[in-house]
Amino acid sequence: MSVETKLKDVTVSTFLKKKENKEKITMLTAYDCSTAKYFDDAGVDSILVGDSLGMVVLGYESTHHVTMTEMQIFTAAVSRGAKRCLVVADMPFMSYHASIEEAVKNAGELIRAGASAVKLEGATDFILSVVKRCVESGIPVVGHLGFTPQYLNVLGGYKIQGKSAQNTKFILNQAKKLQEAGAFAVVLEMVPEESAKLITENLDVPTIGIGAGRYTDGQVLVADDILGKYSEFKPKFARRYSNLKDIISEAAKNYISDVTSAKFPDESEVFHLSEEEHSALKEIIK
Ligand code: KIV
Numbered sequence: 001m002s003v004e005t006k007l008k009d010v011t012v013s014t015f016l017k018k019k020e021n022k023e024k025i026t027m028l029t030a031y032d033c034s035t036a037k038y039f040d041d042a043g044v045d046s047i048l049v050g051d052s053l054g055m056v057v058l059g060y061e062s063t064h065h066v067t068m069t070e071m072q073i074f075t076a077a078v079s080r081g082a083k084r085c086l087v088v089a090d091m092p093f094m095s096y097h098a099s100i101e102e103a104v105k106n107a108g109e110l111i112r113a114g115a116s117a118v119k120l121e122g123a124t125d126f127i128l129s130v131v132k133r134c135v136e137s138g139i140p141v142v143g144h145l146g147f148t149p150q151y152l153n154v155l156g157g158y159k160i161q162g163k164s165a166q167n168t169k170f171i172l173n174q175a176k177k178l179q180e181a182g183a184f185a186v187v188l189e190m191v192p193e194e195s196a197k198l199i200t201e202n203l204d205v206p207t208i209g210i211g212a213g214r215y216t217d218g219q220v221l222v223a224d225d226i227l228g229k230y231s232e233f234k235p236k237f238a239r240r241y242s243n244l245k246d247i248i249s250e251a252a253k254n255y256i257s258d259v260t261s262a263k264f265p266d267e268s269e270v271f272h273l274s275e276e277e278h279s280a281l282k283e284i285i286k
Contacts, residue, residue, distance in 0.1 A: 008116060010045050010086040012140045012184045018045070018217065019206040025185075025218025027088075027208055028226065031057050031074045035223060036081030047082050048119065048220060049075045051090040051149075055232075056224040063149045066092040068106055072113040079114025088142050089115035093150045096120050096130050103130040107139045117141065119187065121148035123174035128181045135182030143178035145171050146212065147190035160190045160211075168195035172202055179205050187220060188212040190237070211237030 018025050026043075029050040030036040036047055053074055054066035075089040089110040096103035107118045107130075117140035120127065131141045146161040155161075162168040168191075175186050185206045188196050193213025200207045200216050209216030224230035225238035231245045258264035273281065 008082075008086055009084040012086070012117065014045065014086070015185050015206050015218075016204075019204075025206055025208060027218055027220035029053075029220070029222045029224075030078050030082070031223070033077045033081035036078040036087075037083075039223070040082040040085050044085050045218070046086040046088055046220075047078055049078050049087065049089045049115065050222065051092050052222050054092075056222065056230045062152055064093045064152070066090075068092060068095050068109065071095075072109060075110055075113040075115050086117065087115045088117045088119050089113070091118050091120045097126070100126075100129055100133050104133050104137055104139070107134045107141075108137070111139055117184070119144055121145075121150045123178050128177055131178060131181040131183055141181075141183045142208075143175065143183040143186040144189065145174050145178070145186055146188045146196075149189075158190070160192065162191035162195035162199075168192075168198060171195065172199045175199050175203055175207070179203055185218075188216060211235060 015025055025045050027046040027048055028039050028044050029048045029052060030039055031049060031053045039047055049071065051063040051066045051071065053070070054060040054063045057074070058066070058070070060066070071089060071092050075087070079087050091103070091107060091110065095106040110118050118134065119142040120130065121144040123143065123145060131143070134141050147155065147159065152158070162171045171188075171191065175188075178186055183205060185208055186199075186203065187208045187210065188199060189209075190211040191199075191213075193215060196207065196209055196212035197215035206217035208218040208220050210220045221238055222230070225234065226241045228240045228243040228245055229248070234240070255264070272278075
């Protein structure tokens with residue numbers, strides 16, 4: 001049996017070309033098929049199936065609770081909706097730390113679920129070996145530096161990273177090592193604009209910023225933040241383009257009101273028996 005794998009319009013090479021041509025790269029998170037389709041049709045370059053889904057979709061307190069099974073299910077849903085853009089799946093907490101073999105196997109499972117690349121956090125020697133082995137195995141990797149949510153407990157909270165010259169130099173070195181290991185892009189989260197600019201200017205691979213200012217090669221935001229759906233908290237760096245929370249609440253309230261006042265369903269929303277069957281029915285139950 002021959003299985004044809006269609007290459008997406010946006011590939012790893014598109015990312016590198018966009019950096020060369022100084023064109024901004026656009027990335028959004030998505031977690032379900034229909035949202036992925038709308039973002040894809042709108043022309044976004046890449047969709048990240050972020051482990052932020054743990055908080056915004058599953059209601060966990062942090063990304064630490066997200067499992068490989070959950071990532072596989074959401075990655076498959078997004079991949080069915082996104083036909084054109086590059087789908088990147090987050091490797092969840094502890095899915096790439098026990099051994100290189102397990103990490104590569106788990107990365108492969110996310111590719112099998114439909115992703116074209118995986119993203120992982122940090123740049124320790126061990127993580128760099130994982131990146132290298134993934135790339136050698138045919139799995140493109142995006143790095144993630146600066147504020148790395150899976151290290152929340154080690155970092156001691158949601159804190160801006162790279163606030164000193166020394167710390168910026170440290171992040172730049174990490175980014176260079178990721179690039180050397182084969183990562184084709186690096187997400188920079190919550191770092192000062194000046195630091196992100198310097199890191200971006202000193203890398204050949206593109207940087208994708210979130211809370212990292214204006215000079216990264218691309219931007220990524222969480223879907224529920226841009227849509228105004230996640231109401232627990234709005235980060236300073238997120239811009240709202242819609243207010244789905246209010247739209248959804250309003251729709252639900254209108255529905256409740258229509259049902260309780262017998263305005264729903266109306267004539268246009270019901271099925272009817274034919275006159276003949278209706279008469280027969282009346283006869284049967286006489
Ligand atoms: O999980 C996620 O949504 C992310 C972005 C914040 C970059 O990693």
